[in-house]
Amino acid sequence: FISKCSRMADGELLPLLCPSEKVQEEVKKWCEDNDYAISHMFETRLEKADELRSQGNDLLKEGDCKAAQHRYYAAIVQLDFSMAQYGEGAKKYEEQLNTRKLKVITNLAVTRLKCRDFAGVKDIADVG
Secondary structure, three states: OHHHHHHOOOOOHHHHHOOOHHHHHHHHHHHHHOOOOOOOOHHHHHHHHHHHHHHHHHHHHOOOHHHHHHHHHHHHHHHOOOOHHHOHHHHHHHHHHHHHHHHHHHHHHHHHHHOOOHHHHHHHHHHO
16 A cells, blocks of 8 residues: 555545545535645645544544545545655655555545445555
């Protein structure tokens, strides 16, 4: 998975996890409207992704699968880029980014499993 993520261009992960273009656009708009617009600062994007993943975890604990999945998609919006283009000097940042991507994707798979969307779990497994 990590190697696959490293080779993905900016913006390629969300469509793999969320095939509905309508939902993708809704998530991106929600991010912009709720102080989660994409920052140009690497650390800010990681922090926002962590916050959104935590919100998704809380929503999942409450049993709100749809809202949890939405927050995980929003976290992916923050993380849907690659540092590979910056060469060896960016390797440590790429690892931080990919670790977070893996956590969010795992949470998304757990959400679909918990909500008995078994085909959705398989779709996520196919991404990794």
